[in-house]
Amino acid sequence: MLVVMQAHATDEQVRAVCQKIEGLGYRAHPMPGAQRTAIGITGNRGEVEQSSLSEMPGVGDVIAVSKPYKLVSSEVKEDKTIIRFPNSTASIGGSELAIIAGPCGVETREQVFATAERVFRAGARFFRGGAYKPRTSPYSFQGLGEEGLKIMAEVRDAFGLLIVTEAVDHESLEKVSEYADMVQIGARNMQNFSLLKLAGRQRKPVLLKRGMSATLDEFLMAAEYVMSEGNYNVALCERGVRTFADHTRNTLDLSVVPAVQRLSHLPILVDPSHGTGKRNKVTPLSRAAVAVGCDGLIVEVHCNPEQALSDGMQSLYPDQFDELMNQVRQIAPIVGRTAPETQTVPHPATVAAR
Amino acid sequence: MLVVMQAHATDEQVRAVCQKIEGLGYRAHPMPGAQRTAIGITGNRGEVEQSSLSEMPGVGDVIAVSKPYKLVSSEVKEDKTIIRFPNSTASIGGSELAIIAGPCGVETREQVFATAERVFRAGARFFRGGAYKPRTSPYSFQGLGEEGLKIMAEVRDAFGLLIVTEAVDHESLEKVSEYADMVQIGARNMQNFSLLKLAGRQRKPVLLKRGMSATLDEFLMAAEYVMSEGNYNVALCERGVRTFADHTRNTLDLSVVPAVQRLSHLPILVDPSHGTGKRNKVTPLSRAAVAVGCDGLIVEVHCNPEQALSDGMQSLYPDQFDELMNQVRQIAPIVGRTAPETQTVPHPATVAAR
Amino acid sequence: MLVVMQAHATDEQVRAVCQKIEGLGYRAHPMPGAQRTAIGITGNRGEVEQSSLSEMPGVGDVIAVSKPYKLVSSEVKEDKTIIRFPNSTASIGGSELAIIAGPCGVETREQVFATAERVFRAGARFFRGGAYKPRTSPYSFQGLGEEGLKIMAEVRDAFGLLIVTEAVDHESLEKVSEYADMVQIGARNMQNFSLLKLAGRQRKPVLLKRGMSATLDEFLMAAEYVMSEGNYNVALCERGVRTFADHTRNTLDLSVVPAVQRLSHLPILVDPSHGTGKRNKVTPLSRAAVAVGCDGLIVEVHCNPEQALSDGMQSLYPDQFDELMNQVRQIAPIVGRTAPETQTVPHPATVAAR
Amino acid sequence: MLVVMQAHATDEQVRAVCQKIEGLGYRAHPMPGAQRTAIGITGNRGEVEQSSLSEMPGVGDVIAVSKPYKLVSSEVKEDKTIIRFPNSTASIGGSELAIIAGPCGVETREQVFATAERVFRAGARFFRGGAYKPRTSPYSFQGLGEEGLKIMAEVRDAFGLLIVTEAVDHESLEKVSEYADMVQIGARNMQNFSLLKLAGRQRKPVLLKRGMSATLDEFLMAAEYVMSEGNYNVALCERGVRTFADHTRNTLDLSVVPAVQRLSHLPILVDPSHGTGKRNKVTPLSRAAVAVGCDGLIVEVHCNPEQALSDGMQSLYPDQFDELMNQVRQIAPIVGRTAPETQTVPHPATVAAR
Numbered sequence A, B, C, D: 001m002l003v004v005m006q007a008h009a010t011d012e013q014v015r016a017v018c019q020k021i022e023g024l025g026y027r028a029h030p031m032p033g034a035q036r037t038a039i040g041i042t043g044n045r046g047e048v049e050q051s052s053l054s055e056m057p058g059v060g061d062v063i064a065v066s067k068p069y070k071l072v073s074s075e076v077k078e079d080k081t082i083i084r085f086p087n088s089t090a091s092i093g094g095s096e097l098a099i100i101a102g103p104c105g106v107e108t109r110e111q112v113f114a115t116a117e118r119v120f121r122a123g124a125r126f127f128r129g130g131a132y133k134p135r136t137s138p139y140s141f142q143g144l145g146e147e148g149l150k151i152m153a154e155v156r157d158a159f160g161l162l163i164v165t166e167a168v169d170h171e172s173l174e175k176v177s178e179y180a181d182m183v184q185i186g187a188r189n190m191q192n193f194s195l196l197k198l199a200g201r202q203r204k205p206v207l208l209k210r211g212m213s214a215t216l217d218e219f220l221m222a223a224e225y226v227m228s229e230g231n232y233n234v235a236l237c238e239r240g241v242r243t244f245a246d247h248t249r250n251t252l253d254l255s256v257v258p259a260v261q262r263l264s265h266l267p268i269l270v271d272p273s274h275g276t277g278k279r280n281k282v283t284p285l286s287r288a289a290v291a292v293g294c295d296g297l298i299v300e301v302h303c304n305p306e307q308a309l310s311d312g313m314q315s316l317y318p319d320q321f322d323e324l325m326n327q328v329r330q331i332a333p334i335v336g337r338t339a340p341e342t343q344t345v346p347h348p349a350t351v352a353a354r
Helices: A011-023 A107-120 A146-159 A168-180 A195-201 A216-228 A256-263 A272-276 A279-292 A317-336 A349-352 B013-024 B109-122 B145-157 B172-181 B193-201 B216-228 B256-263 B274-278 B279-294 B317-336 B350-352 C011-025 C109-122 C146-159 C170-179 C195-201 C216-230 C258-264 C272-276 C279-292 C318-335 C347-353 D011-023 D108-122 D146-159 D169-178 D193-200 D216-228 D256-263 D272-276 D279-292 D316-333 D348-353
Strands: A002-005 A027-032 A037-042 A059-062 A098-102 A126-127 A162-166 A182-185 A207-209 A234-238 A268-270 A296-300 B002-005 B027-032 B037-042 B059-063 B097-104 B126-128 B160-168 B182-185 B205-207 B234-238 B268-270 B296-300 C002-005 C027-032 C036-042 C061-063 C099-103 C126-128 C162-166 C184-187 C206-209 C234-238 C268-270 C296-298 D004-005 D029-034 D036-040 D059-063 D098-102 D126-128 D161-165 D184-185 D206-209 D233-238 D267-268 D298-299
Touching: A002 A011, A002 A279, A011 A027, A011 A037, A027 C027, A027 C036, A037 C027, A037 C036, A098 A107, A098 A317, A107 A126, A107 A146, A107 A317, A126 A146, A126 A296, A146 A162, A146 A168, A162 A168, A168 A182, A168 A195, A168 B172, A182 A195, A195 A207, A195 A216, A195 C234, A207 A216, A207 C234, A216 A256, A234 A256, A234 A272, A234 C126, A256 A279, A256 D059, A256 D279, A268 A279, A272 A279, A272 A296, A272 D161, A272 D267, A279 A296, A279 D256, A279 D279, A279 D316, A296 A317, A296 C206, A317 D279, A317 D316, A349 D316, B002 B013, B013 B027, B013 B037, B027 D036, B037 D029, B037 D036, B097 B109, B097 B317, B109 B126, B109 B145, B109 B317, B126 B145, B126 B296, B145 B160, B145 B172, B160 B172, B172 B182, B172 B193, B182 B193, B193 B205, B205 B216, B205 D272, B216 B234, B216 B256, B234 B256, B256 B268, B256 B279, B256 C279, B268 B279, B274 B279, B279 B296, B279 B317, B279 C258, B279 C279, B279 C318, B296 B317, B317 C279, B317 C318, B350 C002, C002 C011, C002 D216, C011 C027, C011 C036, C099 C109, C109 C126, C109 C146, C109 C318, C126 C146, C146 C162, C146 C170, C162 C170, C162 D059, C170 C195, C170 D169, C184 C195, C195 C206, C206 C216, C216 C234, C216 C258, C234 C258, C258 C268, C258 C279, C268 C279, C272 C296, C279 C296, C279 C318, C296 C318, D004 D011, D011 D029, D098 D108, D098 D316, D108 D126, D108 D146, D108 D316, D126 D146, D126 D298, D146 D161, D146 D169, D161 D169, D169 D184, D169 D193, D184 D193, D193 D206, D206 D216, D216 D233, D233 D256, D256 D267, D256 D279, D267 D279, D272 D279, D272 D298, D279 D298, D279 D316, D298 D316
Parallel strands: A098 A126, A098 A296, A126 A162, A162 A182, A182 A207, A207 A234, A234 A268, A268 A296, B097 B126, B097 B296, B126 B160, B160 B182, B182 B205, B205 B234, B234 B268, B268 B296, C099 C126, C099 C296, C126 C162, C162 C184, C184 C206, C206 C234, C234 C268, C268 C296, D098 D126, D098 D298, D126 D161, D161 D184, D184 D206, D206 D233, D233 D267, D267 D298
Antiparallel strands: A002 A037, A002 A059, A027 A037, B002 B037, B002 B059, B027 B037, C002 C036, C002 C061, C027 C036, D004 D036, D004 D059, D029 D036
């Protein structure tokens, strides 16, 4: 914390501020300058309440200098976090890019299996799809709920894909934690601290999306909430922020990828589907996201986007996802990563039989 | 919904789009123009999935024209909503401005009572104070919980103030609904749809704060969520939005007041404390909020802001709140409202005895 | 300037930063804290180049603490600036609110006179109207140029209104400076530093509008550009900033009024017409602007908005402006100001005869 | 243009709007829908003045549907624009990425030549450096002016690099147009329409940077201003927009690259230096920019960033630029481009002799 005095502040005013600081139990470090005096404060463990100082006579400004996060910080843990999953070679934060793909919402078993087969073949190791959908309108499709989770679990059994799906409240979190391999917390709930704590108390890894107007500090503090409850397997995800720009649904902020990597050991993914909201921009921005150095992608793919009950505008056709993977595979080695190869369906008969 | 064709679109392309629209079960209304053809779509009850049209050859743009909200709309209910409370003459949306004041958080019985007495005397008919606090850091003071609600209930008994306090999840909502007179949903939870639905199912009126980056449509749709569950007593509250501007904590968007009043019958309040984040701007912006025509104010007042465990920077001293009320009282009649008069504590002995 | 070391920074790293600072000719003030060390820098008159420090081993952050403006600062000049005009009792920054009204653009002599008569009668002491129009499209009406200025000068002669009009480049600035009483620099040119310097070299007072995404510091620095050339008669003007909000053309940031008044002695006006872009919001936001404490308003009024060649959507009808003035007159005394009274046209015959 | 009636609008109100439209000389196309009626307007060549319609009884909304730009549009010119330069094989918009590099400002002949030699060797075909600097503070270094341009011209003679430098007003534009190969219009002047027209009247190609809060439409309209004066060699440049995000100086909006390419034939470059404001993010975002499909980069490189008089924080060291080029060279082929190879200084003796 730093108190900057006004240019005309008197010596008595400076002394009064120093005494106030010491009275609050901290140490004051006055630094007389050519134009004005600044006073450093040390000894504070948490926040100093600024108002007691900022309104004193002669005080120009009070500036906070410490970062509030601890567990997410690379100062606390230097090695990058790699999230691993039981019975799977896939990981998030390792040398192989984590590719998560699937429809926006789980609609029918057929739709999900048809999409899963295509994204599996294209190389995805993770499968996404919402069973609980946060929708702007109460009259829009809200998801299949547990029924949807069961379909997702079947997909895991059939293809060996790891399941990533969103929880929106206490009740859905319990179900998601039971059926899925990774719990997604959506952008609208990034500061639903109650949900973050619950996510920290269950044991599945958490995919935490950045809020629409979250600063980097707020984003990291949301992860800190999860970690402070004992769950250290958190992957961050940039999905676009809200700005005045109207040519995309959101403005994808790729600079947050190196910014996170500088401050934190947590992996950071990019969602180019919500980040742009337009199908024709998903592949270019996916290339950019891999090139900037992210740890993976989460992409909406739908076997039949025109019939999608939500977000069809931004869902790729399976052929487009094949091409996206092709391009990502070429860029990955340039940033020291690999991208997963195409895969053949393990026991097609089994799948078909279900 | 309107499809705008490209300037060079051929007649066949226009016909193909019309056929597609009719195939989806709607009616197509082609309008040839000097430069390009536009095609209106009618007959759709909900959203038309745009992607099936926007990617067709010759299509330039697809534009949605219907508003998605129903129950909040002044097209559905022309009379302004007035929220009334049992055993109280106070209301929200009536001719008297609703003045809600109190500390950011409930800290101790003494702090709460000392503040309550002052805001009561100054004219407030509603008392605010958080028992469940959404804090950016998991290491910050999180509120007293039910203990805080009990103190708030005592304040009601002592002063006849109506209690407004925030619920942050299912559990706290049940408690708040039990103890308080009005349930606040905070900005961070404006799109916590699960919480909105629960707030719609309980019977206490709801104070819904605008999200930090919520458009007017999203704000109204959040209220629609509450109302769609059967609770029609919703008051909206502007509390500042997030912009690049750095001289205030948020940018208070007072233009949303007349904008809401044009579209909806719901009352709209203004929170100048969170809206500016700076004590010295609360009174000027309170004057402005009343002058713009809002239905009331929610203001942070603390008997001792320097000792506040949260938001002390933006809390008024009781004397400042007296002055704020003085000024508001003068502006109210100019916009056809009244502001509540100063009050004398009913049974001071009773209060003191507690 | 303050250097914040990382938590793990070694003593050698701290020493190296201090030596670097001293080597650059400044004084270093190390302040060891519980978690990390901060190092204050004094002795710098201008900017310290941060990069030489921010990339040193062990450095976490470098924070600037001094404000860059001088002449605009209330630290340099405590008394509020009042801009006066020769041969007129009107002023900007004095106890009477400065009311500037008129059409967006000067279109015809008839339109201008008809509007001028109405705003004069309603109480305006200043008349606005663009002869040089900055338009987003090169194909839109660009203004009448010098012909328009001559019409404006006639308005001054007929009604005694002071003329405020925009200059967009070197050439138009010369003309505006010749014909008008006050030179307006528009939002799009707020960082056209070349134009600001020219405005500082001519002698007419300057109305400087805030840029669409200008921070308070940038806004004040733009005024500093004008003042640094010797012209101290600068009035600032808030006209809305660009945000994600889509219910108004811009988001009017009324909190900048008390913010400017805290830092600077310059008067600050508000433009509710561009600030909202919607006629039905101009009067409510005008009330709010006066209530927040601004020094005056600049309002678009058109005798026939439906025929306006630009910005008709946000122009008031003369009757609406009468009503606006009525309301403003009632609010002004509450904030210690007066608003100009209605006026009768001095020599109606003269005016009619022209 | 489309008029959307309110749900309760009467048939008379619909008829009145249609008559109004026809009275204005356009054609009205009423489209009755299940919930409300919409009325299309055709026959308008420019803007219809909306206010005459939006305030009529029964009107809910008025929506503009035509795009205002013409010459920049790919509807007018399908082939991508390739900007070529006399006596050079370099181009912008062709298959080879245009790489523009150099210091923020021209400070001394030594600094410029030392930097030029390094960026030339690394493969840059264009050299940037400001002789006229738009600075936020009037007390900051403002550039060497014509003296700086002469140094830049020497660089061209010595290395064959094409010179790109900024013009800030009429006077500097004349000089820049005389000495340089390409005229840069900076972000702060993107809506300095007077300067845009002058840039359109001189014959050197123009590099037009996006304004800090410019929408895509405004960006394209600024280019339209230049082209409407007869200069069709315009390259656009994304350089970051202003948002609430505080981890970078600006938020680089890479999605604007595919968005521009969808609407316009003009080439679009990316400036990762101003786009991030932080040296450590320039290379990652350069990779991302090339991967997203841009036509080239403009990068700040300084032989000695710690001594730079401006923007040192974001300038790369020459070795870092070598590495950037290395990485870009690997990504280019994946998006169907080439990046320029390293070059050997043509006549080192000549250079040294100067």
